Amino acid sequence: MSSISIRKAVLSDLETLLELEQGVIKAERPLDPFLGKGELNYYNIPEMISNKNTHLLVAIVNNEVVASGYVRVENSKIYHKNVKHGYIGFMFVKENFRGQRISNLILDSLKNWAKENSLKELRLDVYSNNTGAIKAYERFGFTKSLVNMRTEI
Structure with a gap:
């Protein structure tokens, strides 16, 4: 394994990040x-790279x-115990590199940055039918919370 x-x-990663997106x-x-x-x-990647409140x-x-x-x-909802939280997104691993726990290495680094920035909670959204991603996030310590529902009218 490499x-x-x-x-x-x-910013020099932009072309590849657009492909990952x-x-x-x-x-x-x-x-x-x-x-x-x-x-x-989905993302404004140049803004994400330069924003001090986003760690890409x-x-x-x-x-x-x-x-x-x-x-x-x-910012969290006013009724949550933590005033702020870290929101995780843009988690993607190229197909040829999956199964090497690369997402865990990224999540560990993101978690460390969040701790260094005094955050006490991480959140993310994942499709309910994306069982592989759900299992990976659960292995990392995430638990299911709310279910977002919708219907076309």
Whole structure:
């Protein structure tokens, strides 16, 4: 197995990060009939790289960006015990590099950054029918909370 390193994303990673974003969208299209048609973008990646309240990471194998993930500082609802929390997103590993626990390395780094920034809680959203991702997040220590429901009218 090749050596895996985790580092903060930089603007020169933008082209690859845009490809990873399309990988996320491709993976989620079959899970979400409410996604729009054609090319979509979920993220403003240059803003994420420069925003001090967002920590966007990439995983590197043999000088190739193979995975991504971020944590963003968000305000919690006024009735939650933690005033702020870290929101995890853009978790994606290129298909050829899956099964090496790269997402865990990214999540560990994101968790450490969140702790260094005095956050006490991490949250994320995952499709209820994305069983592989749910299992991976549960192995990391996440537990299911609310279920978001919708219907087309």
